[in-house]
Amino acid sequence: MHHPAPLTGVVPPLCTPLTPDGEVDPGSLGALVERLVTAGVGGLFALGSSGEAAYLSDARRRTALRTVVETAAGRVPVLAGVIDMTTARVLDHARAAAELGADALVATAPFYTRTHPAETAAHFRAIRAAVDLPLYAYDIPSAVHTKLAAATVLELAADGTLAGLKDSSGDDGALRRLLTGLRERGLADTFSVLTGSELAVDGALLAGAHGVVPGLGNVDPDGYVRLYEHARAGRWREAAAEQDRLAALFALTEAGDPALMGGSSSALGGFKAALHLLGVIGCPATAAPQIPLDEAAVKTVRGHLRDGGLL
Amino acid sequence: MHHPAPLTGVVPPLCTPLTPDGEVDPGSLGALVERLVTAGVGGLFALGSSGEAAYLSDARRRTALRTVVETAAGRVPVLAGVIDMTTARVLDHARAAAELGADALVATAPFYTRTHPAETAAHFRAIRAAVDLPLYAYDIPSAVHTKLAAATVLELAADGTLAGLKDSSGDDGALRRLLTGLRERGLADTFSVLTGSELAVDGALLAGAHGVVPGLGNVDPDGYVRLYEHARAGRWREAAAEQDRLAALFALTEAGDPALMGGSSSALGGFKAALHLLGVIGCPATAAPQIPLDEAAVKTVRGHLRDGGLL
Amino acid sequence: MHHPAPLTGVVPPLCTPLTPDGEVDPGSLGALVERLVTAGVGGLFALGSSGEAAYLSDARRRTALRTVVETAAGRVPVLAGVIDMTTARVLDHARAAAELGADALVATAPFYTRTHPAETAAHFRAIRAAVDLPLYAYDIPSAVHTKLAAATVLELAADGTLAGLKDSSGDDGALRRLLTGLRERGLADTFSVLTGSELAVDGALLAGAHGVVPGLGNVDPDGYVRLYEHARAGRWREAAAEQDRLAALFALTEAGDPALMGGSSSALGGFKAALHLLGVIGCPATAAPQIPLDEAAVKTVRGHLRDGGLL
Amino acid sequence: MHHPAPLTGVVPPLCTPLTPDGEVDPGSLGALVERLVTAGVGGLFALGSSGEAAYLSDARRRTALRTVVETAAGRVPVLAGVIDMTTARVLDHARAAAELGADALVATAPFYTRTHPAETAAHFRAIRAAVDLPLYAYDIPSAVHTKLAAATVLELAADGTLAGLKDSSGDDGALRRLLTGLRERGLADTFSVLTGSELAVDGALLAGAHGVVPGLGNVDPDGYVRLYEHARAGRWREAAAEQDRLAALFALTEAGDPALMGGSSSALGGFKAALHLLGVIGCPATAAPQIPLDEAAVKTVRGHLRDGGLL
Secondary structure, three states, X not given: OOOOOOOOEEOOEOOXXXXXXXXXXXXXXXXXXXXXXXXXXXXXXXXXOOOOHHHOOHXXXXXHHHHHHHHHOOOOOEEEEOOOOOHHHHHHHHHHHHHHOOOEEEEEOOOOOOOOHHHHHHHHHHHHHHOOOOEEEEEOHHHHOOOOOHHHXXXXXXXXXXXXXXXXXXXXXXXXXXXXXXXXXXXXXXXXXXXXXXXXXXXXXXXXOOXXXXXXXXXXXXXXXXXXXXXXXOOHHHHHHHHHHHHHHHHHHHOOOOOOOOHHHXXXXXXXXXXXXXXXOOOOOOOOOOOOOOHHHHHHHHHHHHHOOOO | OOOOOOOOEEOOEOOOOEOOOOOEOHHHHHHHHHXXXXXXXXXXXXXXXXXXXXXXXXXXXXXXXXXXXXXXOOOOOEEEEXXXXXXXXXXXXXXXXXXXXXXXXXXXXXXXXXXXXHHHHHHHHHHHHHOOXXXXXXXXXXXXXXXXXXXXXXXXXXXXXXXXXXXXXXXXHHHHHHHHHHHHOOOOOOOEEEEOOOOOHHHHHHOOOOEEOOHHHHOOHHHHHHHHHHXXXXXXXXXXXXXXXXXXXXXXXXXXXXXXXXXXXXXXXXXXXXXXXXXXXXXXXXXXXXXXXXXXXXXXXXXXXHHOOOO | OOOOOOOOEEOOEOOOOXXXXXXXXXXXXXXXXXXXXXXXXXXXXXXXXXXXXXXXXXXXXXXXXXXXHHHHOOOOOEEEEOOOOOHHHHHHHHHHHHHOOOOEEEEEOOOOOOOOHHHHHHHHHHHHHHOOOOEEEEEOHHHHOOOOOHHHHHHHHHOOOOOEEEEOOOEXXXXXXXXXXXXXXXXXXXXXXXXXXXXXXXXXXXXXXXXXXXXXXXXXXXXXXXXXXXXXXXOHHHHHHHXXXXXHHHHHHHOOOOXXXXXXXXXXXXXXXXHHHOOOOOOOOOOOOOOOOOHHHHHHHHHHHHHOOOO | OOOOOXXXXXXXXXXXXXXXXXXXXXXXHHHHHHHHHHHOOOOEEEOOOOOOHHHOOHHHHHHHHHHHHHXXXXXXXXXXXXXXXXXXXXXXXXXXXXXXXXXXEEEXXXXXXXXXXXXXXXXXXXXXXXXXXXXXXXXXXXXXXXXXXXXXXXXXXXXXXXXXXXXXXXXXXXXHHHHHHHHXXXXXXXXXXXXXXXOOHHHHHHOOOOEEOOHHHHOOHHHHHHHHHHXXXXXXXXXXXXXXXXXXXXXXHHOOOXXXXXXXXXXXXXXXXXXXXXXXXXXXXXXXXXXXXXXXXXXXXXXXXXXXXXX
């Protein structure tokens, strides 16, 4: 698959369906990929946070990525998350992803350690130098506890280290300034800015973002594709209305009781319960040590699917 | 002045011009108010974070608010910040603001203390019960270190405690869900949602926000009024282009060297340097213990004003 | 009262007893002061975090401080908290405290704002210059969200701005390095380091701290005085045993249900419930918007008092 | 090697010496192990934060652990860090460590994800169930961004999941309450509490901690062994004096310029520069993307070694 520059459209961060005993379920994952490609997504992001990359052993990561690449079969580009603490560990994932046929890589800033922006820049440069695939920076302060500085991203965009950014920082002011910065430097037509703020996609596209990486896009890919198409055609009111509907649907990520489980369990459990209720995947299990949604929570998810017109 | 429900439009958080020895300069403040009213703002927010409320003694707060109310002279509503740590202290400010003729109050969640959402709700209820003025919640986690929960805001909107929200959280996903929640409850036509995310105003208005409280609106009120009018008329591309220009201009808040001064000094110093260069105020001084911008930083501010077409 | 340099011993941060309608209760406050002086404390810290300074109007702060100064009557020095956001507001409190007869002032770093260490240093210098009383820095990151840098404290100790430090940062590694730094500069015999880590007082005294400011000292002043005397006499095992007993007693600060109230409500409510059960104060009320302890929580407090041998 | 319960004494978190091209240098690592065993340490902690575990590929982790186990040769127990994001990934490391002959495992709470205390408990239980080695919890909020709750640790101590705790939280108040809680439950004689607060070891031992895991122990193992022996013999003043000397020596972790590099680079670079200057290891290189100390910083490290009597 040729990797377009810039990558545009809806690029869902794929959930990774598991069997009851925690192994990757290739059949369900293939069905999910098929569903998203059919819906008209612009690409697939495997092994991201929504894909439970943090919860998967290396072997399971490889199984998941292999399945996605094979099922996508070149119809859309496959971006592979290479999420780990620092450079050497990320490089091992990056080489594995390249061998498995990924079209691009997605890496976060270092985490667990106390890292300077200059070290973060060196980290991305080392990955780009070692593995010859387009590289996306994944800005996700909620997980790595630092925010990528705009100056760092602009520098790495200008020198060709980065092909794009997945911005899950939720900081739309910073995103705006990054987009104007890219435009000033003549980079806005090639460097791909994908927002992960899945409830403010209309605004991000209006500001010039090239696409969106919505976890909820696993559940309602058609909605996000419509939203994107409305925006591309300048139908902003219609885009906003679609976003409003998706924002209401997003409540399915909060079905889990926060007194009993963490936010990851609730959100990822909600996506998987929805996919299971929709008949896309065979089992709603999430990876250890996440707490499964109980019956009441699953009922809540079903209610949101019904309200959103999906059931 | 009648306080409209919902309040809409551009509601700048007024800078508080000071004399070289740190006293409020009523002449300059009056000139600033006059300039903003002439530009067509929908209201004025005195004694907010941009107004250095945290830096002003009670006496100086009173002087500033009196000046704003007198100069506005009923042409636009005046919202008064009543920023302090907890209920009893806020009440003292609220009573003073009511006596001075404020049209509405703006209060944050408690800070300095470790506060539960139920206590925050009780805080707003106590203020509303004690002083008979419309009350806005000011969501500003960067200052008070908690985020107002959507559930709290919806509850206080429904029971009439709050007339509106000034959202400076920068969390546009949460803002979207609040707006859809207000609509579901039939409150979106009376409860005023004002975004403080001054670089993503087009997106916030598209999502249904009623107005904006932009610190940069002190410097370029005409730009924000144009942006608002474009959005109201559905000219989204033009709104976005105006927002892009303002996002570039916002760089004047970063003229100060972060190795030498805090973010407040740089941002508030940038606004005041700009107002001084534009001839609106007599002196660019900020309140102690802020570090003043040096000559090079002021030159940077001048450059941004020129690039933005204001000089 | 002469203010000793360095101030040593147990310096309890006084609770501020309130009447059921939220006014300061001078009778109860006087009784508390009398009890602590009788127990042999080295000083009294009025209007600190345990004193609910953040919750008291200026008028109530004045009533509280006047009561403490009058009851102490020169038997021990009275330190007055002057807690507010920035310099001008703190100066108003500092002047009031000086007029009311405080022997020393205790100020935090600026809060609510985004402040640089150089601004924090300027803040302390401005306070010291304006009001001629010994000044203590109050390092309390949990409230002000910055940590005082050791370099700043050492600089302000060396130039005479600060007479001492109340360290509520809980960072005993930083405290150790500060103490060794003071010794290297020949300042350890005059600059007073008071730990607020009330559960690790033995270790802090072993490391060279001059005293302790324990909130729990309101409830069990005799225990803290014994602990201090053991340490001063080199009876470290006995000091540790006393600290162990006080650490168990500290559980009374957690009687409140965290699902229902904030940490301040639970801790301050626990201290006041204990003082009420011990017959020291007339009413256990805490200031708005804190949630009162319910009957079950008060019963828990009573159990801890009994286990600790106080009832 | 029999793993003692409780493990006591000085248990240095071994640095991992690297060659100039980033591979593990077994010769240097063996020399370091030999030096520490000779100094009289109570155990060795391989692959911890000081060991750059976050920076090492799986292959390098294995080489390092194999070297440590072989060199220790049963003279002291070897604890192996199994640091990774969540359960499945940690289990892979745990199985590898067991095969390589580690005597115990050290695991953190999950990170990168948003995790509930119940999930953290399930995480430790799953590790203990899958690999039959004593398990230590590693409480390091600066890296994983959550603090282990005392209730969780007490529960997992009581049910035999955990053999001990390495507490790098720096929260000595919480540590004190944990120690009193263990004593109340009759667990203090078997559950090993090792402090990572290497500048407050005297206080931690006075409070009842069983040992210390000092990064600086790589550089000055004799000092930490002396400190531990003084404390065990009740020579608290001598223990404190030794700790004071080590606190001054700790300044070598801050030789790196914070404007140029992160805290990890400076601290780990300082340890390795010191070991290189002392002739223990062949090369002071740290793993990518860390920034190396420059000549001036190395000179500063040398000065601290000289002041500390080590050169």
